Amino acid sequence: MIDATLSGLTRWLAATPLSHAIQTTGWIIPSLQTIHILSVAVVFSSAILVDLRIWRLLQRDEPLPDVARRFLPTIWPVLLILLVTGSLLIVGEPRRSLLNSTFYLKMALLAVAIMLTAGLQRSIASSPDSWDKNRGLQMAGRFAATLSILIWCGILFAGRWIAYTQAG
Amino acid sequence: MQQPQEFISYFEKSGLADNIRENDLLFPLIESVHVLAICLVVGSILVVDLRLLGVASIHRPVRRVISAILPVTWSAFATAVASGSLLFISNATEYLGNGYFVAKIFLICMAGLNMAIFHGISARDLPRWENDTAPPFPARLAGGLSILLWVSVIACGRWIGFTMPVR
Numbered sequence: 001m002i003d004a005t006l007s008g009l010t011r012w013l014a015a016t017p018l019s020h021a022i023q024t025t026g027w028i029i030p031s032l033q034t035i036h037i038l039s040v041a042v043v044f045s046s047a048i049l050v051d052l053r054i055w056r057l058l059q060r061d062e063p064l065p066d067v068a069r070r071f072l073p074t075i076w077p078v079l080l081i082l083l084v085t086g087s088l089l090i091v092g093e094p095r096r097s098l099l100n101s102t103f104y105l106k107m108a109l110l111a112v113a114i115m116l117t118a119g120l121q122r123s124i125a126s127s128p129d130s131w132d133k134n135r136g137l138q139m140a141g142r143f144a145a146t147l148s149i150l151i152w153c154g155i156l157f158a159g160r161w162i163a164y165t166q167a168g
Numbered sequence: 169m170q171q172p173q174e175f176i177s178y179f180e181k182s183g184l185a186d187n188i189r190e191n192d193l194l195f196p197l198i199e200s201v202h203v204l205a206i207c208l209v210v211g212s213i214l215v216v217d218l219r220l221l222g223v224a225s226i227h228r229p230v231r232r233v234i235s236a237i238l239p240v241t242w243s244a245f246a247t248a249v250a251s252g253s254l255l256f257i258s259n260a261t262e263y264l265g266n267g268y269f270v271a272k273i274f275l276i277c278m279a280g281l282n283m284a285i286f287h288g289i290s291a292r293d294l295p296r297w298e299n300d301t302a303p304p305f306p307a308r309l310a311g312g313l314s315i316l317l318w319v320s321v322i323a324c325g326r327w328i329g330f331t332m333p334v335r
Binding site: 030042058 | 212322
């Protein structure tokens with residue numbers, strides 16, 4: 001049932017004029033992918049730098065709330081660019097992702113990463129003074145930071161793997 | 169003295185290169201590590217570039233931004249070079265014949281040169297201006313050039329995938 005709906009959607013998308021334009025103009029897909037990867041680089045690095053600061057591995061001289069305020073807000077507008085370029089890539093090659101379980105794994109991991117990052121950003125902002133002192137908060141933070149690193153790496157791996165698991 | 173061609177084909181014919189070429193998992197696995205490392209290189213160096221341009225992290229002295237970020241950039245760069253070399257030897261002759269690959273290596277060298285010029289010349293009077301919101305022109309130029317070069321490196325990398333005869 002879901003399979004039939006998805007392949008129907010895939011066929012419909014592939015037949016749209018926009019999809020046709022993306023498919024037939026050779027430079028569009030690599031250009032979209034370049035913008036997509038550059039945006040991934042910004043989001044990924046922002047998240048990782050804050051995670052490493054939570055582990056006190058770098059920028060120890062700057063309070064965590066300041067580091068978080070410097071990096072985390074950047075993630076949200078850049079995620080919009082990722083949404084737009086990602087959607088256009090799907091329109092151009094719908095079979096590549098919509099009929100590909102790796103794509104859904106990537107989206108599931110992304111949903112978790114978004115919730116985790118938003119939660120981290122909110123809780124650091126709401127108790128700015130206690131993050132470097134409160135031991136319980138520190139442990140919880142390290143757990144969240146480790147999870148964040150693993151999930152973001154998972155998203156990047158899944159993203160690359162989409163190219164290798166697409167339906168024939 | 170061996171010719172560079174022979175030197176490269178020695179690696180290309182090695183068992184390791186065979187494995188990367190033939191194994192269905194190895195190539196995508198190394199490629200994923202490569203993409204991850206490059207993302208961290210570009211994302212982290214962008215923090216320094218934007219500080220040099222006076223756009224972001226402006227309340228932090230330039231030297232502190234650099235000393236916090238560069239260890240991340242260098243570790244990621246070392247990972248990118250190691251994984252990239254493994255991908256390269258799996259198909260060295262084809263890569264060397266690919267214009268985007270050659271351009272990518274050239275652009276990475278230019279990014280290195282840009283960085284060397286910044287550290288060797290433009291940053292010599294760093295203590296004088298490192299607290300300024302907008303650093304002097306040579307430093308801003310280094311930041312701007314770095315962004316342009318790394319964006320081009322990513323673009324070339326993506327274009328390699330579309331112009332290689334295999335995969």
